[in-house]
Amino acid sequence: AQSVTQLDSQVPVFEEAPVELRCNYSSSVSVYLFWYVQYPNQGLQLLLKYLSGSTLVKGINGFEAEFNKSQTSFHLRKPSVHISDTAEYFCAVIISGGSYIPTFGRGTSLIVHP
């Protein structure tokens, strides 16, 4: 079965600094990859997804992620964060040709300080 690892449970950063949230998965077959954001007391909102094609995926709110097959990673980046980016971020993976149910990471709490 596939697994998703978000190594950092919490990432503190100052406003306007760059940030990278790490996501690694375990799978020997093709995958679909997703990043979601969850603001306090709200549901999950899709940030971006990789289904096929270009390995660099751009999403909403200035976020982007790069699919690295050799390193089985899908790290999320933003060049300059805002206070409003403070939220929980979840990485998810679906195995191509398998179940349509995603496996979620445990989440990374991004805390942006002024």
Next chain:
Amino acid sequence: SQTIHQWPATLVQPVGSPLSLECTVEGTSNPNLYWYRQAAGRGLQLLFYSVGIGQISSEVPQNLSASRPQDRQFILSSKKLLLSDSGFYLCAWSVQGSSGGTKTQYFGPGTRLLVL
């Protein structure tokens, strides 16, 4: 466009009382539907999913149950709540199909349940 609704938004219930949470999707037909629970400070736990009316798959055996009486309605129930049932309950939907684009899940706003 598609929208997903959940209610109530917040619920405080005594231990041993029944539970009914409702989720409805608009703007799509025959979606896959999911119930997740998110305990405080933890990730998502898939509870149930459904590929059609009356078709429910359970991921975690517990005192919760789910039903899908209509195509775009998904209900989470319990006959007797436990303290451990407290958490944030999320409903999600996805398009049925086999291509990659159909795999994306879209989440509702959630229901905060506190069992006292």
